[in-house]
Structure formats: structure tokens, C-alpha cells
Amino acid sequence: MSHLIAAEEGGEKLSTDELITTCILLLNAGHEATVHTMGNTVKTLLERGIHTADEKTVEEAIRFDPPLHMFDRYVIEDCTLFGHAFKRGDTVKCLLGAANRDPVPYPDPNTFDPDRTGPVNVAFGGGIHFCVGAPLARLELRVALQVLFARCPNLALAGTPQYGNTYHFHGLDALRVTT
Numbered sequence: 001m002s003h004l005i006a007a008e009e010g011g012e013k014l015s016t017d018e019l020i021t022t023c024i025l026l027l028n029a030g031h032e033a034t035v036h037t038m039g040n041t042v043k044t045l046l047e048r049g050i051h052t053a054d055e056k057t058v059e060e061a062i063r064f065d066p067p068l069h070m071f072d073r074y075v076i077e078d079c080t081l082f083g084h085a086f087k088r089g090d091t092v093k094c095l096l097g098a099a100n101r102d103p104v105p106y107p108d109p110n111t112f113d114p115d116r117t118g119p120v121n122v123a124f125g126g127g128i129h130f131c132v133g134a135p136l137a138r139l140e141l142r143v144a145l146q147v148l149f150a151r152c153p154n155l156a157l158a159g160t161p162q163y164g165n166t167y168h169f170h171g172l173d174a175l176r177v178t179t
């Protein structure tokens with residue numbers, strides 16, 4: 001936030017409204033997505049008796065159970081893309097969660113396999129709006145999981161994890177564990 005307040009380009013600074021909305025964006029985008037990924041990943045790993053988290057494990061966890069399944073795009077001019085005709089005002093739903101389970105780039109997509117090769121998953125979106133926090137999220141997840149398993153080497157599920165019935169975020173309401 002200090003850097004945002006100090007930021008200046010060509011003599012222009014962010015207005016108070018811009019500062020506040022950017023902070024809200026960073027809190028929502030940057031906090032909740034990572035929190036849910038953390039829960040989803042702990043669930044995925046404990047269900048398989050895995051108690052380690054290297055980069056490959058984190059990457060596969062993000063593909064396997066991402067916190068955001070769908071983002072919208074709005075068509076601003078009539079166009080045809082990939083054989084589909086769109087009209088101005090149409091909404092396009094980008095199903096990131098489904099794309100991550102596409103069997104063509106990810107053979108046997110419903111299997112959790114940290115050793116899989118293939119393209120990078122699309123959990124962080126793509127193109128001009130690609131997640132600005134992706135490197136931070138990957139780092140946070142790896143560090144947090146490594147500390148968690150170091151401190152709780154016997155961590156185990158104590159019940160069936162419950163997903164929340166929410167529209168936007170795909171994450172757990174409850175994840176009961178024993179240490």
C-alpha cells in the first residue's frame with residue numbers, strides 16, 4: 001500500500017478512489033483465492049496420504065482443485081472466434097476449472113499426479129488479465145504447506161471435508177483434521 005501511495009508515472013498519482021478500489025481488489029483477489037487453494041490442497045494431499053509439498057505438488061494441486069472455476073468476458077464487438085459467432089453484449093463464460101481437467105493436455109485428468117508433464121494449468125487465467133499474483137500465490141502455498149507438514153507430520157483428515165455452496169469461490173466450508 002505504501003508503494004501504491006508513492007507510485008507516480010508521468011507526474012500522475014493514483015486518486016483516493018483508485019487507491020481504495022485497488023486495495024479492495026488485492027484483498028479479494030489476493031487473499032481469498034489463496035486461502036481456498038490452501039484448504040483444497042490440504043484436502044487433496046491428506047486424502048492421498050501425501051505430506052510433502054514441492055513445486056510440482058503445488059502446481060498439480062492448483063490444476064486439480066482450483067479456487068476459481070469461472071470468469072466472464074463481455075463481447076464488445078461482433079466477431080467470430082474458433083468458428084463461434086458472437087454479438088456485442090454477449091457473455092462468454094471461461095470455464096477454467098473444466099479446462100484444467102481437459103483430457104487432451106492432461107491425460108487421465110481426474111488423477112492427482114505431481115509428475116505429470118504438459119502445459120501449465122489455467123487456474124490463474126490467461127492473456128492480458130493473467131493473475132498478477134500468481135508467483136506470490138505459488139510461493140505462499142509452497143512455504144505454508146512445507147511449514148504445516150513440518151509442524152504437523154501426522155496431520156490426517158478427521159471427517160469428510162465440506163465444500164461451500166458458493167457461486168464464485170470453490171473452497172471448503174470445513175476441513176476437520178487431527179494432528
Ligand code: HEM
Nearest residue numbers: 029030033034037071123124125129130131132133136137
Ligand atoms: C491460488 C491463488 C490464486 C488464483 C487461483 C488466482 C486466480 C486468478 C485468475 C483466474 C485471474 C484472472 C481473472 C480474469 O481473467 O478475469 C486473476 C486475476 C488477478 N489476480 Fe489472482 N489468483 C490467485 C492469487 C492472487 C494473489 C495472491 C494476488 C495478489 C496479491 C492476486 C491478484 C490478482 C489480480 C490483481 C488480478 C487481476 C489482474 C488483471 O485483471 O489484470 N491473485 N487471479
